[in-house]
Amino acid sequence: MRAAAARAASTTHRILLPLFLFAALCESDPDLLLDYCVADTAAAASLHLNGLPCIDPARARAEHFATSALSRATNPSSATPFGFNATVTSPAASLPGANAQGLAMARVDLAPGGVAPPHSHPRASEVALVLAGSVLVGFADTSYRLYTQLLRAGEAFVFPRGMVHFMYNVDVAAPAVVLSGLNSQSPGAQLVPLSAFLTEPRMPEEILEKAFKINGQDVHRIQRNLGG
Ligand SMILES: *[C@@H]1O[C@H](CO)[C@@H](O)[C@H](O)[C@H]1NC(C)=O
Numbered sequence: 001m002r003a004a005a006a007r008a009a010s011t012t013h014r015i016l017l018p019l020f021l022f023a024a025l026c027e028s029d030p031d032l033l034l035d036y037c038v039a040d041t042a043a044a045a046s047l048h049l050n051g052l053p054c055i056d057p058a059r060a061r062a063e064h065f066a067t068s069a070l071s072r073a074t075n076p077s078s079a080t081p082f083g084f085n086a087t088v089t090s091p092a093a094s095l096p097g098a099n100a101q102g103l104a105m106a107r108v109d110l111a112p113g114g115v116a117p118p119h120s121h122p123r124a125s126e127v128a129l130v131l132a133g134s135v136l137v138g139f140a141d142t143s144y145r146l147y148t149q150l151l152r153a154g155e156a157f158v159f160p161r162g163m164v165h166f167m168y169n170v171d172v173a174a175p176a177v178v179l180s181g182l183n184s185q186s187p188g189a190q191l192v193p194l195s196a197f198l199t200e201p202r203m204p205e206e207i208l209e210k211a212f213k214i215n216g217q218d219v220h221r222i223q224r225n226l227g228g
Contacts, residue, residue, distance in 0.1 A: 031123060033051055033184070033185065034186065051091065051099050051185060052100075064096045065097030069087060069089055069093075070087060070106075070179065073109055073175075076111040079109075081226055082114060082116065083111035083113060084108060084110050084111070084116040085109045086107070086108050086189075087107045088104055089104050089105045089106070090104065090185070101185065103185060104187055105179065105181055106126075106179070106180040106182060107178070107180075108180065109175065109176075110133065110168075110178065112172050112175060113169060113172045114169050115166060116167040116168075118140075118193075119164065119166070119189050119190055119192060120162055120164045120189070121159075121161070121162070121187040121188055122187075122188045122190065123161075123184040123188050124183050124188075125159065125160055125182070125183050126158070126159040126182045127156055127158050127180065127181050128151075128157050128158075128167065129179050130151045130152060130176065130177075130178050131177040132153055132175070132177045133153065133169055133175060133176025133177065134150060134169070134170050135167050135170070136149075136151075136167075137149055137165065137167050137168070139166075140164050141160070161183075164192060193226055194226065196208060196211070196212075197219070197222050198223065202228075
């Protein structure tokens with residue numbers, strides 16, 4: 001009995017060990033914490049970092065791992081033309097203890113009828129929990145299938161990494177608050193309307209006309225409406 005178990009264990013070992021080594025060798029590159037990282041070809045011996053440099057661990061205090069950045073309501077109506085505002089924790093500004101932990105949190109304030117317009121986080125999956133209000137959330141996958149759900153307070157939804165998604169406060173009388181967890185300390189965000197219509201410098205008008213099947217006047221109207 002014991003011999004059979006030992007044989008089974010050693011077989012498992014023989015199969016798993018090469019698999020494990022193979023997986024370790026094939027590990028992908030570490031994730032970028034920036035949109036890009038142009039190589040400094042002139043630097044002879046540079047410092048190699050992923051995230052921010054660390055303080056002496058002996059100087060760490062509990063406060064480094066705590067933040068009140070998400071406790072304050074912001075004013076979503078005046079923050080953006082969409083009626084939303086997002087506060088994201090960052091190791092540099094509000095949560096040093098999260099450095100190199102691969103996570104961030106975000107508070108999204110939505111005005112009555114406000115929307116966090118279609119956007120994506122290139123470096124993070126997100127799980128969004130509605131703290132207050134009724135929020136219609138959704139994302140589109142790469143085959144353009146749309147997944148939507150109406151969330152009430154206490155309910156949560158996952159936006160897979162990089163997928164274009166939105167949050168919409170369907171209540172036209174009351175604000176909504178969403179709290180999100182993201183699995184990067186630098187999730188990044190690209191809002192679709194801004195990536196198309198409000199880049200600096202502007203995308204050539206012909207591109208926008210052809211991409212959206214609109215004319216030059218439409219392009220300018222949209223840019224004005226977005227505050228550009
Ligand atoms: C929007 O949120 C940011 C981050 O918390 C904050 O700095 C800004 O003051 C807010 N804007 C308004 C209008 O509340």
